Amino acid sequence: MDGRENQLQAGLSSFLAAEWLPGARVSDLARIPGGASRETWRLKAHAGDAIRGMVVRIDPETSLIDTDRRTEYRAMEAAFKAGLPAPETLFLEEDLRWLGRPFSITAEVTGCQASPGGITLEHRDAIGRQKWSLLGRIAALDPLTLGLADVMAATTPATCAMEQLDYWAKVIETDELHPNPVAHAAIRSLRRNPPPPAQKLSLVHGDYRTGNFLYSPDGEIKAILDWEMAHIGDPLEDLAWSLDPLWCWNEPDRAGGLLPHKEAVRIWEESAGLEVDPEAFRWWQVFAALKGIGIWISSSEDFHSGASKAPILAIAGWLMTDRQQRILVDYLSPHSMHRFVRVVK
Amino acid sequence: MIPRGSEAIRHLVTRVAQDLIPKAHDAYTATDLGYFTVLMGLIAQDYDRAAEVLVSEHAALQPILREAALHIDDADLKERIAKALAAEAPSLRVSDLTARSDVTLKLLIDLHAAVEAAEAGGADWARTVNDEIWRFLEAHVTAHAYEAAL
Numbered sequence: 001m002d003g004r005e006n007q008l009q010a011g012l013s014s015f016l017a018a019e020w021l022p023g024a025r026v027s028d029l030a031r032i033p034g035g036a037s038r039e040t041w042r043l044k045a046h047a048g049d050a051i052r053g054m055v056v057r058i059d060p061e062t063s064l065i066d067t068d069r070r071t072e073y074r075a076m077e078a079a080f081k082a083g084l085p086a087p088e089t090l091f092l093e094e095d096l097r098w099l100g101r102p103f104s105i106t107a108e109v110t111g112c113q114a115s116p117g118g119i120t121l122e123h124r125d126a127i128g129r130q131k132w133s134l135l136g137r138i139a140a141l142d143p144l145t146l147g148l149a150d151v152m153a154a155t156t157p158a159t160c161a162m163e164q165l166d167y168w169a170k171v172i173e174t175d176e177l178h179p180n181p182v183a184h185a186a187i188r189s190l191r192r193n194p195p196p197p198a199q200k201l202s203l204v205h206g207d208y209r210t211g212n213f214l215y216s217p218d219g220e221i222k223a224i225l226d227w228e229m230a231h232i233g234d235p236l237e238d239l240a241w242s243l244d245p246l247w248c249w250n251e252p253d254r255a256g257g258l259l260p261h262k263e264a265v266r267i268w269e270e271s272a273g274l275e276v277d278p279e280a281f282r283w284w285q286v287f288a289a290l291k292g293i294g295i296w297i298s299s300s301e302d303f304h305s306g307a308s309k310a311p312i313l314a315i316a317g318w319l320m321t322d323r324q325q326r327i328l329v330d331y332l333s334p335h336s337m338h339r340f341v342r343v344v345k
Numbered sequence: 346m347i348p349r350g351s352e353a354i355r356h357l358v359t360r361v362a363q364d365l366i367p368k369a370h371d372a373y374t375a376t377d378l379g380y381f382t383v384l385m386g387l388i389a390q391d392y393d394r395a396a397e398v399l400v401s402e403h404a405a406l407q408p409i410l411r412e413a414a415l416h417i418d419d420a421d422l423k424e425r426i427a428k429a430l431a432a433e434a435p436s437l438r439v440s441d442l443t444a445r446s447d448v449t450l451k452l453l454i455d456l457h458a459a460v461e462a463a464e465a466g467g468a469d470w471a472r473t474v475n476d477e478i479w480r481f482l483e484a485h486v487t488a489h490a491y492e493a494a495l
Contacts, residue, residue, distance in 0.1 A: 033372055181457060188457075326490060
């Protein structure tokens, strides 16, 4: 074990002994690859005869996304209680004395993987149907009934779109290392052509895509992950993000690499009990690509400044920004050949 | 000197992928090293093309700026366009070319907004310039595109 593992093992053992079961100790710490927004470790917690697999997510010094861990934790907790497949939340700890940084702990979801590359042709369609059916269920949730009003900013159907646009426009203006004329053209276009008010306000996951859920070897989605950008807003925001061409780069006709776009939207509509307004949806498609640029620009700024040396941040900043710009030009240029799907019903 | 940086970087990518990743002691390290190889592949592409892209783009913007300067009323924009048209990078180092490009792209953003406003007001010249700006942006994203297996 290296120094970091020793430090975590000691800190987490002390924490679990105080907060879970007396005498608890931690073993089998293993860092989980991928999750760029939090430092994530798998562990076994022991206390007497009890052994429980857990996952600890530790605030990084920097990350792809500047978010509040309490919002993430509470959104995941609400989703779990609502019967959605989400990791069971166990502890949220903001006291720095244990690990030097805030952290949360959830139950481990065993025997699954999240990698889009691991989805077999045999299970692709079934996972796709589950994916958009579950997203529809999220869209059907009322965040106020879930008790999330104290951790999520209030908004209205008429203002939620422009509030999101203002947020991400500011991120881009603040963090861009080089001027990005495509992103700024998109910001102006979105401001000139605001969408109609949201049909309803719902819980928005904020990063719902292939790669952010765990699926079992037999093709069942077992847990929706990465709730750190959850907020109250227009459910079309999540749908547009889930269908962004970035998530099916090598196979643009299959949303998220799983299903034809129109089928994904049909399943979502049935599950959410909502109808997609094509005009509003086109606005959210452009917004999704712009939001992606905001996330990727932020990550490359962190890498450039030295706040983080994680190579995934640089890849996101370079490769993903490149692709997201190509998507925006495809959407907005008067000369576009429209390689990417915009008509979804 | 024959600049073979891109080839050298690709050799390093192969070495990491074939020799070091299999020896990684855990999945996290292996994944991190995999990201390194992707990142190095992007750097290899930029190493070879960066100067060409930056010089070509600066040249491609010249006629757009000249045409816009004939019609733009805003004094600040006119002055910035004149400066951009006269701008010489201190050298062909990528850092100097990038610094010049940053100034010009910032100008392009502000000019594009002004052109859009003029087009909305019915100015025919603005429709033509807007069209040319979008052609530039299409070429810009194509020139900066990366090849990657991801």
